[in-house]
Amino acid sequence: MATMQKFNNLTSRIIPLLHNNVDTDQIIPARFLKVTDKAGLADGLFTDWRYNPDGTPKADFVMNRPEYQDAKIILAGDNFGCGSSREHAPWALTGWGVQAVISTSFADIFKNNALKNGLLPVVVDQQWHDNLVDLSEESALAEVRIDLEEQRVYLPDDSYFEFPVDAFAKKCLLAGVDQLGYLLSFDEKISAFEARRDGL
Amino acid sequence: MSTPKTLLDKVWDAHLVAQEPDSPAVLYIDLHLIHEVTSPQAFSGLRGRGLKLRRTERTLATMDHSTPTTPLSLPMLDAQGSAQLNQLQKNCEEFGIQLYELGSENNGIVHVIGPELGFVQPGMTIVCGDSHTATHGAFGSLAFGIGTSEVEHVFATQCLLQHKPRSYQVRVEGKLGVGVSAKDIILALIAKIGIGGGTGHVFEYSGSAISALTMEERMTVCNMSIEGGARAGMIAPDETTFEYLSGREFAPQGAAWEQALASWKQLPSDAGAAYDKSVTLQADELEPMITYGTNPGMGIKISERVPDPGKIANSAERQTLEKSLAYMDIRPGEPLLGHPVDVVFVGSCTNSRISDLRQAAGILRDRKVAQNVRMLVVPGSQKIKKMAEQEGLDKIFIEAGAEWREAGCSMCIAMNGDQLEPGQYAVSTTNRNFEGRQGKGGRTFLASPLTAAASAVNGVISDVRQMM
Numbered sequence: 001m002a003t004m005q006k007f008n009n010l011t012s013r014i015i016p017l018l019h020n021n022v023d024t025d026q027i028i029p030a031r032f033l034k035v036t037d038k039a040g041l042a043d044g045l046f047t048d049w050r051y052n053p054d055g056t057p058k059a060d061f062v063m064n065r066p067e068y069q070d071a072k073i074i075l076a077g078d079n080f081g082c083g084s085s086r087e088h089a090p091w092a093l094t095g096w097g098v099q100a101v102i103s104t105s106f107a108d109i110f111k112n113n114a115l116k117n118g119l120l121p122v123v124v125d126q127q128w129h130d131n132l133v134d135l136s137e138e139s140a141l142a143e144v145r146i147d148l149e150e151q152r153v154y155l156p157d158d159s160y161f162e163f164p165v166d167a168f169a170k171k172c173l174l175a176g177v178d179q180l181g182y183l184l185s186f187d188e189k190i191s192a193f194e195a196r197r198d199g200l
Numbered sequence: 201m202s203t204p205k206t207l208l209d210k211v212w213d214a215h216l217v218a219q220e221p222d223s224p225a226v227l228y229i230d231l232h233l234i235h236e237v238t239s240p241q242a243f244s245g246l247r248g249r250g251l252k253l254r255r256t257e258r259t260l261a262t263m264d265h266s267t268p269t270t271p272l273s274l275p276m277l278d279a280q281g282s283a284q285l286n287q288l289q290k291n292c293e294e295f296g297i298q299l300y301e302l303g304s305e306n307n308g309i310v311h312v313i314g315p316e317l318g319f320v321q322p323g324m325t326i327v328c329g330d331s332h333t334a335t336h337g338a339f340g341s342l343a344f345g346i347g348t349s350e351v352e353h354v355f356a357t358q359c360l361l362q363h364k365p366r367s368y369q370v371r372v373e374g375k376l377g378v379g380v381s382a383k384d385i386i387l388a389l390i391a392k393i394g395i396g397g398g399t400g401h402v403f404e405y406s407g408s409a410i411s412a413l414t415m416e417e418r419m420t421v422c423n424m425s426i427e428g429g430a431r432a433g434m435i436a437p438d439e440t441t442f443e444y445l446s447g448r449e450f451a452p453q454g455a456a457w458e459q460a461l462a463s464w465k466q467l468p469s470d471a472g473a474a475y476d477k478s479v480t481l482q483a484d485e486l487e488p489m490i491t492y493g494t495n496p497g498m499g500i501k502i503s504e505r506v507p508d509p510g511k512i513a514n515s516a517e518r519q520t521l522e523k524s525l526a527y528m529d530i531r532p533g534e535p536l537l538g539h540p541v542d543v544v545f546v547g548s549c550t551n552s553r554i555s556d557l558r559q560a561a562g563i564l565r566d567r568k569v570a571q572n573v574r575m576l577v578v579p580g581s582q583k584i585k586k587m588a589e590q591e592g593l594d595k596i597f598i599e600a601g602a603e604w605r606e607a608g609c610s611m612c613i614a615m616n617g618d619q620l621e622p623g624q625y626a627v628s629t630t631n632r633n634f635e636g637r638q639g640k641g642g643r644t645f646l647a648s649p650l651t652a653a654a655s656a657v658n659g660v661i662s663d664v665r666q667m668m
Contacts, residue, residue, distance in 0.1 A: 018516060018519070019516075019519065019520055019523060020516050020517065020520040021395055021396070021495050021497075021520060023495065023632075023634045025632065025634040025635070025636065025637050026634065026635060026636075029636055029640070030265075030613045030614060030615045030637075031614070031615060031640075033237050033238075033265075033615065034237075034266055034278075034280040034281050034283075034284050034615065035240075035280075035284075036240035036241070036244075036283065036284055036287045037240070037241060037244065038241055048635065048636050048640060053622075077516050077520070078396065078516065079395065079396035079399070079429070082395055082396065082429065082495070083331065083426075083632060083634060084330075084331050084632075085238070085329060085330055085331040085345035085346060085347055086237075086238065086347075087238070087241075087329075087347035087348040087349060090347075105396060105399060106399075107396070107399060107429065108365075108399055108400060108429075108431050109331060109344075109345055109346070109347060109426075109431060112346075112347060112350070113347035113348075113349065116347065116349040116350075117349070166224070166363070167222040167223070168222065168223045168224055168361070178349070179349075179353070179361055180245075180249075180349075180352065180353055180356060180357075182223075182361070183226065183353055183356070183357050183359060183360075183361055184356060184357060186217060186218055186226050186357070186359065187357070189217050189218045189226070190217055190226070190228070190254075190357060190358065190359055193217045193228055194228075194358075
């Protein structure tokens, strides 16, 4: 069975990227999609927000701040990952080092793609989202801990909230196995379906 | 009596291969469309595992995203794009997939050629590594975009792991006014429910205004379901659907047609079927729509004024709108009518079919594109291009001063060199006005082909109804 990035418990600072509706064209613009592999996409991550036209980093873009260079969690606004189905978006995020995104909601295709790449989408209600925003405003150094097994996110004061995650995707993330192996195990049933319906 | 089923229920149930407890369903996929951008890594995955493609005859490939729209006799200048096209060619040869490559008479945008050739049929499950796969729901199929990992899953197993989406009934009742089109219906819906409004759901469009639409118009509506957050949008098949399909190259023929027709007629939602959500639009109240911001939900009637962030209480929503208006360099409270335009683009999987081109040509006939405006017309497929040329539409466009190009995705995604310059404003018949979508720093107003053509003539955003 093939592997994917295993999701272990994660403790990290949280990068506040609070605009609503961050679309996958922002996460990675289409001009970076002319590749035939997954390598190097982190260079294109949020590139038009990260860099000036002359290629120098924009000092006011949150992911350029020195205190977030090792951060692994993005705290996002509502409906993160909307738009195009490009899996290059989670590839670019994980390539940069992001392992979880916390938001009040995610676009469907992005969420599916993220879960297949060891990138955890954490859905949080508005109250806890506000709490996390407050936390990040109090100190950029504040860390949260994500426990996938428990499906909880712990704040520094040990308060926590629970988050939903698809049971099957959770199993795959914890074990670090990809979903195709499971799907391949249905070979006989797929053949039976094809025989029944199409006479194959 | 059994529980009344929706169209979605019926298509879903007919494709269910397995459903284990605490696991997603194994859903059979009838048609897998692929293109050069989101497939290479999936082929690499297959090779890495030593897997074959399970059903080559259910897979269809085209080149569209990074193909040039300059004359086909010219060499392709973009080495990286060219390498991606060559890779698709090699992959299709190695795995035995039908490819309509650049130069083929069947080549074109993936969501245009699938229906055009008759591959797309009612009741099918259809996927593609492209979010505008929703287009094909116009035929009463369940069609949605997938990521590249899932492309590999379908290659290897002809199945996907899926949770059943919820259902969202979208009724559009009444009659569209003159100058108001399918594009305006979908832009109005997204403006009403927001771009996340349909998340987790599949739209089912119905009502008298939807029934009255042609197949091409229905495709325009379903195409942008994803812009309302829904992965798929469906319309029950009816006589309009059957008439469109009849005689298409890859549609069933003879006895097989009769058999298919009988099963397609069972697909419409049963009377009394329940939906998880529901919304109704009145077609008579619609006007031509246009977007002012940086997501497709930021749309207004063309006669309205740009909303004021100062009047929004929710701080995240306010900041999102402020950021959008700053990017667009548009002031709150101003009308968009009369706003200068640099580029007009007619094309994309949303609006590049023959009826779209006829509408745009109808406005441009005996008129000129304003001197300061660059207008590109990009047909959705080679077949459409040929048809348009037989009708003389190309001459109308060229005489008006527009560029008549080869088929492809072109400036909708700006991967092929067709793109806006930083700061330019475009009225575009495409589906996304995200920052930089049509070229870094470019600014997009989404609208119908009619509104686009009218704005090209006047050089400013215009109400087409005053020109009809």
